[in-house]
Amino acid sequence: MTQDLILKNISKHISLNEEETAYFISLLKYKEIAKKDRLLKEGEICKNINYVHSGALRAFYNHKGDKEATIMFAIADWWITDMYCFVGQKPAMMYIEAIEDSCLFQLTKQNLDMLFVKVPKFEKFFRILMQNAYIREQLRILQNLSQSAEERYDSFLSKYPQIAQKITQKQIASYLGITPEFLSALRKNKAKV
Amino acid sequence: MTQDLILKNISKHISLNEEETAYFISLLKYKEIAKKDRLLKEGEICKNINYVHSGALRAFYNHKGDKEATIMFAIADWWITDMYCFVGQKPAMMYIEAIEDSCLFQLTKQNLDMLFVKVPKFEKFFRILMQNAYIREQLRILQNLSQSAEERYDSFLSKYPQIAQKITQKQIASYLGITPEFLSALRKNKAKV
């Protein structure tokens, strides 16, 4: 366990002095989670925002009983939470599950709020983090509205090759909004050409 | 033209003293735009982030020659821009068009950056703005992945009744990701029941 990576992540956008760094680190909780275990379950209060130090996670929404819609994946150096429920401290709509054994640094809502008060430049950091997340989600919507399933599959593979390696086709399908059977058929078609 | 509304919008999340208020106002550019005119065209550098004082706008992406994907609507008290292109000062991917005669307050990237330096609490304001935008977009993705066209139509009407009044069915269809013909068929079906 080392905070090097998360500090480097922060330093992309703001610079901290020693005192601020020490304070920030003091607010972090280190957590390890095994493959297939769940960090968050639907209905639980979403207490933390999570920085992924290593491993990989997946956030998904469960609907119509047995179907999953993958909201996002997070690999090393990403942040993940159920943002809606985290900011409002409401029961989660989604599950967050480890795809691999993973190591995280967690910040509770309370600690994050304290951090904003004591080290206001973290507002800037999270402003940029949220801005990038917004842009990413908007682009995803744009693609969902304008591209075919096959185009979205190609986009996903070229945009997130490191993620694609770690996950099953079933998980890709649930991210793209298609069934695993149909993704299988798409792939078969591509192979022919 | 009065800045009352935009100041009230700001004061939802941060409070400004007189000096800060005056400085903020000095950075705003007031703009009127007529129905059907375009605030931003694909390929233009996206210079401004826009607060809608009155009226209504629509952001859309043009694809496959003649098709439109509506990214967002903005009515009074909303903020709108092509965020990706605004933050990077890159050529826009989308169009922003007035649905009605509208009045805006605009902030250039340069002025916004100055504002962040001189009145850092605006970082907090925009952090919250981006956070809400992120949550909204993520919820839209979740619905696109888990709901049928008809369910999405119902959600849209109940979530944004004020917007629904102002726009055509064609525009709603392009927001939902379906054709106007199919939306018409959905509505016909609902009317029967």
Add this chain to the structure above:
DNA sequence: CGTCTATTTGAATGTACTCAAAAGCGGTGG
């Protein structure tokens, strides 16, 4: 009033889903 665009309608087509069954693959225990 005439023109332009939005909306509706219907037929034909294509895209994606459901269901069921077989094949493949990875992890676990004997």
Add this chain to the structure above:
DNA sequence: CCACCGCTTTTGAGTACATTCAAATAGACG
């Protein structure tokens, strides 16, 4: 180390959802 179990992936047939295209109707606006 291999055999078995459970889950993923593939395959195919039948179906449902959504699109395309064309034409008729309705509305909005100068």
